[in-house]
Amino acid sequence: RVDPAEVEVMAKKKTTEKKAKPPKAERAPKDSEATRVFAIRVTDEELAAIHQAAGPRNATRFMRQVAAAFAAENKDAFEAVLKEAKEARS
Known part of the structure; x- marks a missing residue:
């Protein structure tokens, strides 16, 4: 013998509906x-x-x-990068 409450529970859908996600913003x-x-x-x-x-x-x-300094053969730019690196480490 089956309880009517059990029949009602078994008759329900077992899958849940997924909520729609909002669309992503365009980059x-x-x-x-x-x-x-x-x-x-x-x-x-x-x-x-x-x-x-x-x-x-x-x-x-x-x-x-x-x-970039090496490719342009720019000694001043190369030395500026080295100077900036030394200051960053200090």
């Missing part, structure tokens, strides 16, 4: 100049030296400035 397109990637392989020692020279959270900017 603005990134600057096409800033989307270039230049990757290099370095040893752990080289990486530690770069981070030590650049200061906290500045390794990418430091490497970009050093590479």
Whole structure:
């Protein structure tokens, strides 16, 4: 014999309906100049030296400035990057 309350419970849907998520906001397109990637392989020692020279959270900017100064053969810019790195460590 089946209890009528059990029949009612078993007759209910077992799946729940999912709530609709609000649409995501559209992102603005990134600057096409800033989307270039230049990757290099370095040893752990080289990486530690770069981070030590650049200061906290500045390794990418430091490497970009050093590479640009080197490519342009701009000794003054290279020395300015080194000076800035020394000041950041102080």
